[in-house]
Amino acid sequence: MLSAEDFALLDAIRETGSLSQAAVRLGKAPSTISYAARQLEERFDALLFDRRRYRLQLTPAGELLVQEAARLMQDLSRLTQRVQQVANGWESRLWIVTDELLEFDTLLPVIREFDTLNSGVPLRMTHEVLKGVWEVLLEGRADLVIGATNEPPSIPTLRWFQLGVMDWVFAVSPKHPLAKASEPIERAVVMQHRAIVVADSSRVTEGRTYGVSGGQPVLAVPTMRAKILAQRDGLGVGWLPRHRVGSLLSSGALVEKQMADPREPNILYVGWRGDHEGRALQWWLEQLKQSHLANRLVQGSDQFY
Incomplete structure (x- = not known):
């Protein structure tokens, strides 16, 4: 050499x-x-x-x-x-997985602040959907998950805390037949129309969907943005995060409908493996525990891009 x-x-x-x-x-x-x-x-x-x-x-x-x-x-x-x-307690890399519900741009200020630490720790940011979020921790494919919607599963050394609560709205295109349906809309009426869902990214267990009844036609799309676009264009119906479609509701591009069976808000979680707590992970956890950041992540922006 x-x-x-x-x-x-x-x-x-x-x-x-x-x-x-x-x-x-x-x-x-x-x-x-x-x-x-x-x-x-x-x-x-x-x-x-x-x-x-x-x-x-x-x-x-x-x-x-x-x-x-x-x-x-x-x-x-x-x-x-x-x-x-690594000898000084920093990780060789930090892999962060967010639920696809969260908007990535809300994390940009946190990443910029992390950069000022000059820790040398490279970040890898990816996203998963529904059960797929917790699954990455189970399989050791992530160090930290943000915004998981299902309750924390039984994983050895798993640690978690609640990030916040996300509200939902049932919204359809003004050109969709349900836009003029009388309210509150019954589930039997919704079943006659195609539901738009974000495909569960779980690789181990059977995928899960919300707000879909048995026998209802379904269009599965890869992201929440794709779901919003599909519903805006009248391709189907379904529940959407209220914070992500505020501007579309205000402009009339989407119409909110009152449902006979309202959807309960989702609790979003932060999770990590307690046996792998380096300085970078600890820093991120401290940031996520701050209420102003948690609110920004959960509420996001009401502007749809």
Whole structure:
């Protein structure tokens, strides 16, 4: 493996094109630099320096060695940094999974604030739906889940707290037949129309849906945004997070309907594994316990983009 001195030698020769100038840059005698260059060639059993011209140049093999050495030095530097951060209680990475109900832009200020810590911990942010949120903790595919809607399952070392409460509204397009239906609307009437649902991302257990009766036609879509768009366009009906469709209700793009069987608000949870509590996770938990952040995450924005 190349040492830092070897890499410095190669880089100095490439930049100066002269053994004597490389020696000046490195603060060593020219004879020492010449000897080190030949030793390097013997070690790799390859011609690394083209000495046929006035200006010393690296051969293609020498160029490759310099490029790969630079990459290895960067990798070594990053590895050293990661080892030091883990030794100081920081994680090598923090994987955060949010329920698809939450709007990602509400987390941007928190991410910016986390960056100011200069912890060196890279973040990975993904989302899941319904049972799939808790499942990532069960399978060790996440360190922290935010906004899980189902009650916490039985997972060894699982810890959790309530983030907040999310209200729902049954809303349809003004061009949908239910827009003019008399209220309160009975479940039997809703069953005659296609429901739009966000597909459960669970990979282990059978997926779950809310507000759908047996035998009702269903269109499963990948995200809550897709569900809102589908209902706005009159492709089906269903319950929507009130905070995410406020502007559509105000503009008339969606019409709220009173139901005979109202949907209860959902409690949203934060969950993590208690046996993996590094400094980054602890910081995020402290932020999520603050009421102003919890309210922002749950209430989001009433503007639909």
